[in-house]
Amino acid sequence: MPLREIERFSISYLQVLDEKGNLDTDLEPKLSANELLRVYRAMFLAREADQRMLKLQRQGRLGTFAPCTGQEAAVCGPTLAMSPRDWFVGAFREFGGRLMRGESLAQALIYYNGYEEGNSLPASARTLPVAIPVGSQIPHAVGIAYAVKYRGEKDTAVVTFFGDGATSEGDFHEALNFASVWQAPVVFICQNNHWAISVPRGRQSHSRTLAQKAIAYDMPGVQVDGNDVLAMYRATREALDRAYAGKGPTFIEAVTYRLMMHTTADDPNKYRAEDEVKAWWERDPLVRFRRYLEGKGLWNETMQAAFEEEVRNEVEAAVKDLEGRAGFKPDAPFDYVFGTRHPVIEEERAEFLAALEKRKEAGHG
Amino acid sequence: MAKLNMVQALNLALDQEMKRDDRVLLLGEDVGVDGGVFRVTDGLHGKYGGSRVIDTPLAEAAILGSAIGMALAGLRPVAEIQFSGFSHLIAAQLECHASRYRSRSQGIWNVPLVVRMPYGGGVRALEHHSESREATFAHFPGVKVVIPSSPRNARALVVAAIRDPDPVIFMEPIRSYRAFREDVPDEEEVMEIGKAQVIREGKDLTLIAWGAMMRPTLEAATEVQASRGAAVEVIDLLTISPLDVSTIAGSVAKTGRCVVVQEAPRSFGVASEIIALINDRTLLALEAPVRRVTNYDVVTPYFGRESLYLPDAERIREAVEETLDY
Numbered sequence: 001m002p003l004r005e006i007e008r009f010s011i012s013y014l015q016v017l018d019e020k021g022n023l024d025t026d027l028e029p030k031l032s033a034n035e036l037l038r039v040y041r042a043m044f045l046a047r048e049a050d051q052r053m054l055k056l057q058r059q060g061r062l063g064t065f066a067p068c069t070g071q072e073a074a075v076c077g078p079t080l081a082m083s084p085r086d087w088f089v090g091a092f093r094e095f096g097g098r099l100m101r102g103e104s105l106a107q108a109l110i111y112y113n114g115y116e117e118g119n120s121l122p123a124s125a126r127t128l129p130v131a132i133p134v135g136s137q138i139p140h141a142v143g144i145a146y147a148v149k150y151r152g153e154k155d156t157a158v159v160t161f162f163g164d165g166a167t168s169e170g171d172f173h174e175a176l177n178f179a180s181v182w183q184a185p186v187v188f189i190c191q192n193n194h195w196a197i198s199v200p201r202g203r204q205s206h207s208r209t210l211a212q213k214a215i216a217y218d219m220p221g222v223q224v225d226g227n228d229v230l231a232m233y234r235a236t237r238e239a240l241d242r243a244y245a246g247k248g249p250t251f252i253e254a255v256t257y258r259l260m261m262h263t264t265a266d267d268p269n270k271y272r273a274e275d276e277v278k279a280w281w282e283r284d285p286l287v288r289f290r291r292y293l294e295g296k297g298l299w300n301e302t303m304q305a306a307f308e309e310e311v312r313n314e315v316e317a318a319v320k321d322l323e324g325r326a327g328f329k330p331d332a333p334f335d336y337v338f339g340t341r342h343p344v345i346e347e348e349r350a351e352f353l354a355a356l357e358k359r360k361e362a363g364h365g
Numbered sequence: 366m367a368k369l370n371m372v373q374a375l376n377l378a379l380d381q382e383m384k385r386d387d388r389v390l391l392l393g394e395d396v397g398v399d400g401g402v403f404r405v406t407d408g409l410h411g412k413y414g415g416s417r418v419i420d421t422p423l424a425e426a427a428i429l430g431s432a433i434g435m436a437l438a439g440l441r442p443v444a445e446i447q448f449s450g451f452s453h454l455i456a457a458q459l460e461c462h463a464s465r466y467r468s469r470s471q472g473i474w475n476v477p478l479v480v481r482m483p484y485g486g487g488v489r490a491l492e493h494h495s496e497s498r499e500a501t502f503a504h505f506p507g508v509k510v511v512i513p514s515s516p517r518n519a520r521a522l523v524v525a526a527i528r529d530p531d532p533v534i535f536m537e538p539i540r541s542y543r544a545f546r547e548d549v550p551d552e553e554e555v556m557e558i559g560k561a562q563v564i565r566e567g568k569d570l571t572l573i574a575w576g577a578m579m580r581p582t583l584e585a586a587t588e589v590q591a592s593r594g595a596a597v598e599v600i601d602l603l604t605i606s607p608l609d610v611s612t613i614a615g616s617v618a619k620t621g622r623c624v625v626v627q628e629a630p631r632s633f634g635v636a637s638e639i640i641a642l643i644n645d646r647t648l649l650a651l652e653a654p655v656r657r658v659t660n661y662d663v664v665t666p667y668f669g670r671e672s673l674y675l676p677d678a679e680r681i682r683e684a685v686e687e688t689l690d691y
Contacts, residue, residue: 087438120470128437129469133461139427140462143434143442150390150416150440171458174427181422336468337507339475339530342559342607 009215013223016230019283021291029234031080033298038100039080039229040293041307043072043286046096048311049105049318050260053112056319057264065112068095070227070259073285074191075161076100077232078252081240082159087148088127089141089160091134093191093258097161101127105318115328116336134196135166138175138188145184145249157185157243159236165196167210176251180217185243187236188214188251191226193258198271214251226254227285230292257283330356368546374516375405375481375537378523379443381553383413386441389527392419393428393445393481402447403483403542425454429480433463436478441527449484449536450493456501463532464507479526479533484512485577485628486675487540489668494539496665497576497629502534503606503638509533509558510605514579516547518603521556529558538577561609563616567596570689571616573639574626575602578676582626585681595689605635613639614646621652622691624684626676631659653691656684 016027050069056062068075075090075097082088088101095108102125110118111130119129131137141160148156166172167190179186192210194201207213214221220242224235232254239250257280261268268277293299329335334349369377382389390413391406397420400407410418421428425446432442446452459480466474486495503510509531513519519537526533564579565586574582579601586597598616602609617623623643625636636657643655658676666674 089434116469116471120473123473128474129466131462133457136430136457136461139430139458140434140437142427143431143436144438145434146431147435147438147440150435170424171426171430174422174424175430177422177424178427178431332471333468336472338509338607339467339472339477344607344610 009212011209011211011221011223013225014231014235015225015228016234017228017288017292018225019227019288021288021295023292027231027234029230029237031233035080036293036296036298039076039233040289040299042079042096042100043076043229043289044307045099045311045314046072046076047286048308049108049315050095052315052319053109054260054264061323062109062112063114064263064265066092066263067260068093070280070284071191071193071256072096073229073232073289074189074226074254074256077229078159078187078189078236081233081236083155084126085153085156086126086240087141087144087158089137089144089158090128090130091137091162091166092130092132093163094161098127101125103127105314106321109318109322113322116332117328135162135169135171138162138166138171139178141186142175142179142182142184145179145186146182148185149182155244157187157240159187159189159240161189161191163196164190164192164194164201164204164210165199166190167213168204176213176217176219176249179249180219183246183248185246186249187239187243188249189236190251190253191256192253193256195258195262195268195272197262197266200272209253211251211253219249219251221251221253223253223255226256227283227288229285229289256285366548366550369516369549370543370546371513371516371519371537372403372405372542374520374547374549375523376407376409377549378520379406380409380412382524382527383409383417388439388441389443390417390419390435390440391443391445392421392432394421394423394447396420396445401445403539405481405537406445425451426458429455429458429463432478432480433458433466433476436476437466437474441477443479443481443527446480446482448494449482449498450496452482452498455480459502459508459532459534460505464505467507467531475530476532477530479523479535481523481535481537483539483542484536485538485540486665486668486671487577489671490539492665492667495668495671497660499536499605500629500634503635507531508606510536511558511603512536512538512576512605513603514538514541514576514601517549517554518556518562520549521554522558522603524553524555525558528555533558536576540577541580544580556603559604559607559609561603561612562601563598563612564601565597565599567598567620569595569597569620570622570624570685571598571600571620572624572626572681572685573600573602573613575605575635576628578626578628581676581678582681584678585685588678588682589685589689593689597685608638608642610642610646613642617643618647618650621650622688623651623655624681624688625655625657626681627657627659628675629660630662631657632662634659653688656688658684
């Protein structure tokens with residue numbers, strides 16, 4: 001019996017605005033001036049805060065954090081496409097998106113200064129806290145999407161973010177499989193930033209695209225220029241509309257680049273070439289988007305200067321807020337072990353507080 | 366009131382909770398059409414449909430991972446892990462997330478879910494089907510671990526677990542599933558998680574056990590009572606974590622002697638924790654060292670040899686007698 005082809009698959013690439021500023025007007029999303037400026041401001045604020053936080057970290061005034069510089073479009077574009085009803089399930093490099101969902105800079109600084117107080121928006125914001133173990137939050141997104149479908153919530157879906165490294169994790173594959181079997185309203189966004197700490201994309205997976213991983217789970221997979229905020233918006237808009245219409249999950253590979261270190265704890269000079277980084281600075285998502293806004297007459301030098309001043313002040317105010325804060329309740333961790341109080345935990349709390357008091361009296365507190 | 370075995374009692378509890386609260390749903394491998402490999406969920410798929418009794422793909426980590434998402438979104442998922450021997454695959458999701466959302470978000474998010482899993486030996490099963498790993502889960506802060514021992518308390522505790530605001534690991538002793546029947550009231554019954562039960566009072570020695578070990582433990586207590594008139598107080602732990610320290614310490618303070626029976630290997634187990642708490646709270650009341658009757662620190666043997674390794678009434682009785690004679 002001769003072999004016959006029974007299936008054929010392909011992967012498409014989406015770009016709307018390239019690094020030279022060329023625009024595909026057929027694909028250009030119809031966004032209002034407000035929406036365009038909202039996403040630009042979030043991207044710029046994320047970039048500025050990132051750079052300021054880096055300095056604070058180097059001065060010992062902030063803990064370890066994962067800079068997002070270079071990846072602002074890959075997260076802010078999708079977040080612009082989301083409604084407040086949609087759930088945001090991130091990992092740890094979605095700063096701009098979190099700002100758009102309502103997080104304040106002051107709150108972020110509290111989190112990166114080592115306090116749980118900074119890691120959560122109110123539940124009504126439908127934005128989960130930072131999840132650090134790589135890929136482990138993806139199944140949560142699928143479970144939430146199941147709940148959305150189970151309750152028949154209209155025009156509601158879940159968007160989850162993770163990196164290229166996460167596509168090697170079992171949680172990623174199990175979650176995509178569950179989402180596909182359940183036809184759950186979820187959008188998977190892989191920020192392929194080319195580096196999982198020191199391991200390059202090519203050694204993470206032999207697959208030519210990460211988008212093609214969707215094929216095995218029979219869901220649409222698309223590769224998108226992750227530094228093109230208009231393309232990221234468009235791809236997410238389409239995926240969300242599919243999800244709202246009951247047509248199941250979508251996988252988006254956002255091709256972007258981590259211009260900084262993985263976290264402030266590593267030195268990328270050890271594992272990657274400066275030329276490669278330089279080449280990606282040429283594709284900076286902020287530069288091309290600003291040029292696009294200027295071309296539309298929505299932005300200019302004066303506005304930029306005023307905005308930069310505003311952002312600088314906002315960042316400084318957040319730093320001041322953090323450093324002027326009176327302190328954090330030392331025994332808060334005992335409050336949140338269980339939903340109800342338990343004698344063992346309360347006994348340990350008393351012991352902890354007594355030890356703390358003793359230390360204070362001895363002048364070590 | 367009906368005479369039910371543990372499988373039937375659990376089925377009754379799940380059915381009543383699903384009827385009462387449409388946020389409750391079941392998910393796991395073969396829990397739907399097949400009713401679970403031990404039939405605990407039998408008939409519920411027919412009654413509540415496939416979207417509430419979900420036959421999942423075969424992936425334990427995603428069963429818990431997606432259940433976490435459901436719980437975050439306001440549902441009350443009850444996940445089944447087919448055998449506790451495969452539960453190590455859920456450990457990362459349990460430790461990294463289920464147990465932490467509450468503290469990570471300072472109470473904004475919580476994860477009210479139940480993971481049911483059959484555990485333990487004595488039914489001549491294949492490798493990976495006979496382990497007792499309660500200590501593993503009990504070591505995760507933020508997780509509750511419950512082990513029933515009879516049809517009636519299994520029913521009342523699983524209801525409490527479903528209504529609990531935190532993740533509960535609910536370990537069901539396979540050996541007790543169909544071993545005996547008990548009167549189980551038709552109307553709702555809820556037991557408090559975190560409370561041990563003194564099921565037999567005595568002044569001479571405290572004998573502590575849980576799960577499938579309750580039967581040989583009670584047998585040993587009866588034998589010692591008959592042979593030498595010693596009044597043995599028997600405690601059924603029911604909740605492994607958080608431990609009911611006051612019931613344990615109160616009993617040992619009274620009797621001055623204690624034996625702990627544990628199906629799991631000896632070292633780093635729940636029995637060790639019980640001895641540590643006795644040391645902390647009532648050491649000076651002791652008239653003899655606290656003894657442990659446990660499995661040995663070996664990889665769970667295949668079933669051909671398992672009866673030689675599992676604690677039985679004879680080993681328990683010997684330990685009790687030696688402790689009384691010390």
